[in-house]
Amino acid sequence: MLQTGCRFGRAGRSGWIHTSGPEGPAMTTHALHHDFTKPWAKQRVSIYKWCAAITATAAVAVILGVGFGWIPMVPLTGTITCFVFMTPVFVMFATAWFDTPGETRTTLEKANEFSMLWFCIAGAASELWWELIWLVGDLMGWMHINDHQRWGWVIWYYGINDVRYLNSDGPLWAMELTVVIGAAVLLYSWWKLRRAGNDPDKRIRPLWWTFATMAAMLTVFFIYFVAEARHGFPNFPRHGFWDVAIVLIYENLPWMIAPIVSMPFVAKQLGYLYGIKALNAATPANRTTAQPAVAVAAHTN
Template sequence: MTTALEHDFARPWAKRRVRTYAWCAAFTTTIAVGSIIGVGVGLIPMVPATGTIACFLFMTPVFIMFITSWIDTPGEARTKLEKANEFQMLWFCIAGAASELWWEVIWLVGDLMGKMHITQGQRWGWVIWYYGINDVRYLNSDGALWAMELAVVTGAAILLYSWSKLRKAGNDPDKRIRPLWWTFFTMAVMLTVFFIYFIAEARHGFPNFPRHGFWDVSIVLIYENLPWMIAPIVSLPFVAKQLGYLYGRKALEADRASTRAGAVRGTGTPVSTRG
């Protein structure tokens, strides 16, 4: 039994890519925090255009990071599975810490408390309001939407936990397999929720999406949600391939151990049962 190609999932990320990730994260954070504070204190107008522009600015770095993760630096020769692993690790962190576990949690708790009926005069609620005027369920309190968001937030917490485990797992199949299975099932569930979110609306002609302007639809509803569709679709087959590779590694190691034990027995040398 042989392994055709070895993959090093513990390989340090190239410094050039890490710098790109850091700059993108810093830019996105600055735009997100700056726009919230700017609107809150009255420096930036609380109008739909503000949300559209801010949305474009803080989502674009996410796509830059996605693309960067697949590009080797000069002299580097990663396998496709190693590139996919870096892409996935980025996504698990983005989906968890950088999105669902702050925006969605704020909305879930606020909606439960009846505080999400935000109007244009409530400037500090802008980060919810700008999306809510495009999907009014976020401002009107919708039970089905709340359940979907709860499922997504739970999934994000699982992805972030799995990310922390995979960071420490190195190339050990036993340490990687379980968190990878959790990410696989979690992404499958989150992708299903994502499609339910849009298909349920499409079935009745998007009654909760009152703003049908080009920028409202293309940027706020599509561009902002694209990573949550693209990343799982790209990641799922590669997680499956990585699992297949790791199970193959385990079988190969077991086969080698069995062969060594057989060779020792064949020489008549006693096999020690002590460590």
């Protein structure tokens, strides 16, 4: 029976995996080590905080400004505000991929930071407030908002571009319910991953939940637009360039980009963690068998 021994060493960011059998030398695999517990660089964290502050301030300021009558309740207000509070989201997305001076992260570590940011944005910062407000309000019959109901501006500005939000649409309600549940799952998984450290057993399950959830949310995203495109966008009455480009496209892009970027890296992280589990399971055999080994380079990102 083949006996396998494994151990991890450190040479920069790498580990060595030794295997051997009773018939003689086997092999050593040289693999990249990923540390998902590494603290985020202070410079990036500072950018994240500033972006979050700008987004939150813009949203709250306009809601209050329109509500109290200080800012006009017109489509242009929504277009400008949408651009202001969505741009920081793209800045955060880009920032996650850049190392600070002297910092070295693997691609998988960068992707993990990007995904963790996205779980917060998709969960706490969007679906669990805007969509949840709309779900409850529509269920109660409160979402037939017009331009005289100033405190409903945060729903109205998007609803005049997609009137399904103001006319109580059943299929849309089902889609939004799906993404709200998905957002709650992503936020819970984010919390579990923060506590999991590098432990494969603690990371694998929440990562599977995030993968399945992002797949479901991405499916809903395409259904949302394809269902409208099939009939010529009858519920999108405003065809002006800025209405379409900013409110309907720019505001929704993160919910397409982030899952498409994150899902392959989540799958890759799962593969890495399952590999670590297999190596850890084989480790005890290494204590009873010591055979010569031949090094084979198998470098992975």
